[in-house]
Every structure is written in C-alpha cells, then in structure tokens.
Amino acid sequence: MKVSAPLLEVSNIVAGYIPGHPILRGVNLRAEPGKITVILGPNGAGKSTLLKVISGFLPPEEGVVKLGGADIAALPPHRLIEHGVALLPQGRSAFPALSVVENIELGGWTLRADRKRLREAVEAMLSRYPHLRPLQDRAAGSLSGGQQRAVEIARLLVPNPSVLLIDEPSVGLSPIVARQVYQELVAFKEEGRTILLVDQDVRAAIKVADFVYVLNSGRNDVQGDRSAFEGDLGAMVRGWLGV
Amino acid sequence: MLTQIGSILADGIMIGLIYAIAGVGLSLVLGIMGVVNVAHSAFIMLGSFFAFELFRRFGLDPIISFFLAFPVFLGAGVVVYRLLITRVETAAQTQGLVAMFGLMVLLESLGTIAWTTDTRVITVGYTNTSMVVGGVVLANVKLIAGALALLLIGAFWAFLRFTLMGRAIRAMGQNRSAAMSVGVNVRQLSAVMFGLGIACAGSAGVALGMVFPFSPNTQILWLAWAFLVVILGGLGNVANTLAAGLVVGLIQTAAAAFMPFDYVYLVLYVLLAVILVVRREGLSGATRRAI
Numbered sequence: 327m328k329v330s331a332p333l334l335e336v337s338n339i340v341a342g343y344i345p346g347h348p349i350l351r352g353v354n355l356r357a358e359p360g361k362i363t364v365i366l367g368p369n370g371a372g373k374s375t376l377l378k379v380i381s382g383f384l385p386p387e388e389g390v391v392k393l394g395g396a397d398i399a400a401l402p403p404h405r406l407i408e409h410g411v412a413l414l415p416q417g418r419s420a421f422p423a424l425s426v427v428e429n430i431e432l433g434g435w436t437l438r439a440d441r442k443r444l445r446e447a448v449e450a451m452l453s454r455y456p457h458l459r460p461l462q463d464r465a466a467g468s469l470s471g472g473q474q475r476a477v478e479i480a481r482l483l484v485p486n487p488s489v490l491l492i493d494e495p496s497v498g499l500s501p502i503v504a505r506q507v508y509q510e511l512v513a514f515k516e517e518g519r520t521i522l523l524v525d526q527d528v529r530a531a532i533k534v535a536d537f538v539y540v541l542n543s544g545r546n547d548v549q550g551d552r553s554a555f556e557g558d559l560g561a562m563v564r565g566w567l568g569v
Numbered sequence: 570m571l572t573q574i575g576s577i578l579a580d581g582i583m584i585g586l587i588y589a590i591a592g593v594g595l596s597l598v599l600g601i602m603g604v605v606n607v608a609h610s611a612f613i614m615l616g617s618f619f620a621f622e623l624f625r626r627f628g629l630d631p632i633i634s635f636f637l638a639f640p641v642f643l644g645a646g647v648v649v650y651r652l653l654i655t656r657v658e659t660a661a662q663t664q665g666l667v668a669m670f671g672l673m674v675l676l677e678s679l680g681t682i683a684w685t686t687d688t689r690v691i692t693v694g695y696t697n698t699s700m701v702v703g704g705v706v707l708a709n710v711k712l713i714a715g716a717l718a719l720l721l722i723g724a725f726w727a728f729l730r731f732t733l734m735g736r737a738i739r740a741m742g743q744n745r746s747a748a749m750s751v752g753v754n755v756r757q758l759s760a761v762m763f764g765l766g767i768a769c770a771g772s773a774g775v776a777l778g779m780v781f782p783f784s785p786n787t788q789i790l791w792l793a794w795a796f797l798v799v800i801l802g803g804l805g806n807v808a809n810t811l812a813a814g815l816v817v818g819l820i821q822t823a824a825a826a827f828m829p830f831d832y833v834y835l836v837l838y839v840l841l842a843v844i845l846v847v848r849r850e851g852l853s854g855a856t857r858r859a860i
Contacts, residue, residue: 383746407752419747421740428736436752438733481751 600805616774
C-alpha cells in the first residue's frame with residue numbers, strides 16, 4: 327500500500343508556554359515527502375515543543391506550518407488527522423482501561439461515518455500486527471510496554487496517515503522492542519509516508535534518518551543528510567553537554 | 570421478622586437504584602471531565618418540578634416525564650457547558666467550583682421564586698398502591714421509580730461500553746491529549762458528556778419526585794446523597810456507582826427501620842467519614858483509571 331505524502335514545511339516558528347518567553351525562536355524545517363526527517367538536540371532545545379506546534383497542541387506566536395502548501399498552524403489537534411497528519415506522543419498513550427481492539431478502533435474516529443471502512447481498517451491492523459489479535463480483548467493497560475507501543479502504532483495507522491509525527495518512540499522500551507520500533511519507522515517510509523522523528527537516542531535515530539536537523543536553545547543549529555552525522559557523533563553530543 | 574427483612578431489602582434496593590441514578594451523572598462528569606458539579610442537585614430539583622408541572626398542567630404521568638426529562642436536560646446541560654464550563658474549565662479548579670456553586674444558588678433561588686419553599690408531592694394513581702410478593706409489601710411507585718432508574722443506568726452503561734462515542738468519552742477521561750491526537754473533538758464530546766450528566770440529574774429528579782416530597786431547597790439534601798454515592802463508588806464508573814447507590818439505599822432503609830429517622834443521617838455520614846478516612850477511593854477501590 328503506497329501512500330502519497332505532501333511536503334511539511336515549518337518557517338520561522340516562535341512559540342512557548344509563557345507569552346514573551348519563547349522556547350522556539352525562529353525554527354525552520356522541511357520534512358520531505360516519503361523521507362524520515364530527524365530532529366535532535368540537547369534537553370530543552372525545543373524538540374518536543376516543535377512537535378507540539380506542528381500537531382496543533384501549541385499555537386505558535388509567529389511563523390507558518392505548511393502541509394502541501396496549505397497553512398495548518400491554526401488547526402486544532404483533532405483536525406490534523408483530517409489532513410493526514412498523525413501524532414505518536416511521547417510516553418504511554420494507549421487508553422489503559424479500553425481493550426486493545428477498542429484502542430485500535432478509536433484510531434479510526436474520523437472514519438466513524440463509514441463503519442464498514444472502519445471495521446476493515448481495524449482488521450487490517452490486526453493482520454499487520456498479528457501478535458495483537460490474541461490480546462484484542464485485554465485492557466491495554468495490562469499489556470507490556472512493547473505490546474502497548476504496538477497498540478499505539480496500530481491505532482496511529484488506522485486512518486492511513488501520510489505524515490507521522492513521532493516523539494521519542496523508544497522511551498521506556500527494552501532494546502529489542504526499541505529496535506523493532508525503528509524497523510517499523512523504516513517500513514512506514516517505504517510505504518511512502520513522511521516521518522518527522524524527535525529523539526534522544528541519537529545513534530538509533532541517525533541510523534534511520536534521511537535528513538537531520540539539530541536544534542539548540544530553540545534555534546536551528548546544524549543540519550544535513552545522514553552521512554554528515556554518521557562520523558563523530560560523540561563530539562556532537564559532548565558539544566551539547568558542554569564538556 | 571423474615572418479612573420485615575424482605576421489606577427492608579426490597580425498599581433499600583429500590584431507593585438505592587434512585588440514589589445511584591442521582592449519583593451517576595455527578596460521578597461521570599467528575600471522573601471524566603474533572604468538573605465538580607455542585608449544581609448537579611439543583612438540576613435534580615428541577616427534574617422533580619419538571620414532572621410536577623407536567624402532571625399539574627397536563628396530567629402527564631411521571632413515567633412519561635422521566636423519558637421526556639432526559640433530552641430536555643441533555644440540551645440544558647449542553648447550554649450550561651457552552652456558556653459556563655468552557656469559561657472556567659482551564660482555570661484553577663476553585664474557580665470552576667465557585668462558578669458551579671453560583672449556578673446552584675441561582676437555580677435554587679429561581680426555583681423558590683417560581684414554586685416557593687412549600688413542599689410538593691406528585692400523587693398519581695399508583696402512588697399509594699402496593700403489591701404483596703411472598704408476604705413482602707412492595708410500594709408500586711418505588712418499584713416503578715426503581716425500574717426506571719435501573720433502565721437508565723443500564724442504557725448509560727451500554728452507551729459508554731458499546732458505542733464508539735461512549736468509548737471516545739471514556740478515552741477522553743483516560744488520556745485527553747491522546748484522544749485529541751486520534752481526532753476526537755474533546756470540546757464537543759465534553760459538552761455531550763456534561764449534557765448526559767445533567768440529563769441523568771433531570772431524570773433522577775423525576776424518579777425522586779415520584780417517591781419523596783420535594784421543594785426547591787431539598788436540593789441540598791440530594792447533593793449530599795449524590796456525593797455520598799460518588800465517594801462510596803469512586804469516580805467515573807457506572808457499575809460501581811450503582812453498587813454504591815444500593816449500599817446507601819439499603820443502609821438508609823435498614824437504619825430507618827430500627828431507629829428514629831433523624832439517626833439515619835447520622836449513620837450515613839459516620840459511614841461517609843469512615844470511608845474517607847479508611848479508603849479514600851471508595852468501596853470499590855475505583856479510581857479514574859477504571860473509567
């Protein structure tokens with residue numbers, strides 16, 4: 327199943343949680359269609375804040391977020407999925423008291439008017455992640471961290487989004503499960519989806535990246551394709567830490 | 570003695586069902602939306618007067634009023650949400666509490682202007698009739714009110730459990746931002762949820778008005794009953810609220826059978842104090858995660 331993804335562009339974004347005290351101070355970024363674009367940076371650089379702006383949770387004070395040429399900066403979070411943009415938030419986001427299948431079904435909230443299509447989309451996800459099928463009636467909160475992440479990813483894909491915003495996907499997961507998650511990101515790319523990945527796991531993120539942006543103190547620092555970052559990662563991280 | 574125990578059980582269950590319906594809306598609005606709706610009981614009172622007026626003016630049976638009250642109070646709840654709750658929901662919880670307290674005082678005052686403080690009753694054909702089952706006397710009006718309450722609680726439970734919208738409401742209570750990221754318009758759904766809570770209050774008011782005398786200022790008593798049920802049952806869970814309502818109904822009926830009526834409140838509030846000290850999450854141990 328090939329997805330046709332639009333270009334995601336972020337221009338001169340200024341945003342923060344307290345008026346007059348911006349976290350992001352003029353950030354620019356392009357996430358090319360069908361590529362994995364990674365945002366790296368030290369703690370407090372504004373990586374997650376930038377995802378919040380793009381996903382509509384934090385309105386920017388200045389700047390533009392364009393998807394396929396249309397400005398989406400003013401859209402509330404629940405409208406983004408109508409434009410094919412889906413967010414996988416940081417940490418656990420499965421609904422713990424709902425069953426696995428109920429979680430996946432809610433991923434298709436925007437398809438609810440077409441019950442047949444929704445059922446087919448849920449079934450497609452259970453086929454894509456067959457290890458979830460025997461767990462489908464279990465409460466998501468009773469599953470392991472890796473299983474919950476699989477539920478979250480299945481839920482993310484139900485509406486067949488073309489742009490995926492992924493925030494720290496491997497936090498709290500075992501190394502084996504984390505590796506599987508990064509393999510999934512590559513699979514999403516091969517399906518033609520645009521991926522914007524914010525990550526603290528520098529090494530793992532660069533391995534899957536097509537293009538990398540580094541933010542520092544809310545501004546663009548360095549940027550380049552993967553090859554530019556595969557060299558001395560240690561020096562870059564030491565630079566962030568100031569040691 | 571057996572007959573007396575049977576009567577206490579039957580009466581307690583029927584009254585408990587009505588208490589459960591009075592508490593369920595409050596519990597869900599608090600558990601899912603985090604809104605402490607102290608005006609809930611004022612809507613219960615309005616529900617009683619809704620049935621009273623429909624009976625007085627049009628001779629409409631309260632059973633029909635029970636079903637009419639649901640959509641009418643649902644609409645009223647959505648209006649209150651849009652006009653009031655949206656303005657205070659992102660503010661500190663004390664501001665929301667003060668706003669809801671203001672609404673409660675306003676509604677009670679308007680009720681007193683409209684209906685004075687006189688106590689009213691709704692007397693229909695079956696009000697003073699009863700049936701005997703196995704030697705146990707069952708008041709028909711309590712049976713009917715209890716059955717209506719059970720029907721509404723069952724429908725509410727099924728809505729939250731089996732419909733996509735119900736699941737989205739539960740999801741919203743568990744992780745609001747994740748619900749938004751799957752496309753749920755939480756503002757719209759919160760309006761529906763608040764409306765459903767008020768609809769339950771309105772219908773509960775009809776059921777209570779069928780069984781008990783009422784006036785505009787009895788609403789404060791209903792508020793205490795509703796909070797007792799919520800505290801006992803934990804937040805946001807229909808089944809636990811039903812169980813809590815039954816416990817309160819049974820304790821009240823049993824206490825009333827063996828001691829002067831004034832002591833009934835003493836027993837219930839001592840029970841409430843003990844629960845708050847010993848088990849703050851209620852008898853079920855339910856918390857918001859169980860929504």
